[in-house]
Amino acid sequence: MTLQELKPAVTAIVEQTEKTVNQRLLEVCALLEHRVPYYNWVGFYFKNGDKNELKLGPYVGEPTDHVIIPFGKGICGQVAISNKNFVVPDVSAQDNYIACSITVKAEIVVPIFVNNQNIGQIDIDSNTADPFTDMDERFLEFVCKKAASIL
Incomplete structure (x- = not known):
């Protein structure tokens, strides 16, 4: 399944108003981890x-x-x-990288904006x-816009 083909599934998850925001975000995480x-x-x-800190949410x-x-x-x-988006093709080349696991080779982080604020x-x-391309960045920007719509 291509990233483009995942967009309707992300939209469907986000629109499940009978579920909590955290349940929907967790489902998005599971979809992406399972399908990509x-x-x-x-x-x-x-x-x-x-x-001035971040707190872990659904993952x-x-x-x-x-x-x-x-x-x-x-x-x-x-x-x-x-x-701004941050794509790290090789985490071992980053001075300011926080290692989560020795198996991690690359990372991508895309901000979520609500009312022009990075939340x-x-x-x-x-x-x-x-592994990450411009298509990943554009797709994850889409995911972040969908997430922002329920935050």
């Missing part, structure tokens, strides 16, 4: 109230100790400040080196 072979950990981080994949990430730390923390992000780890 090189998406090995899929999760959402959100700004933690008024603090699918190996458990992580990184429940709270200060702004500026790691790839997620950098996106919280830059408000969180989707974070995807891959056990494949350099």
Whole structure:
């Protein structure tokens, strides 16, 4: 299944108003992790109230100790400040990378905006080196817009 073909499934999940926001976001994570072979950990981080830190939201994949990430730390923390997508083809080449697992080779993080404010992000780890393309970025921007519509 291509990323383009996943868009209707993401939309259908988000529109399930009988489910909580967290249930829907978790289903999106599960869909992406299950259907995209090189998406090995899929999760959402959100700004933690008024603090300059991110708090882990729904995710699918190996458990992580990184429940709270200060702004500026790691790839997620950098996106919280830059408000820009961050694609890391090789995590071992990044100085400010927070290792979640020794199997992770690449990471992509795309911010979520609500009313022009960066309120969180989707974070995807891959056990494949350099798997992410512009198509992944555009697809994940779509996913973030859909997530923003229910936040």
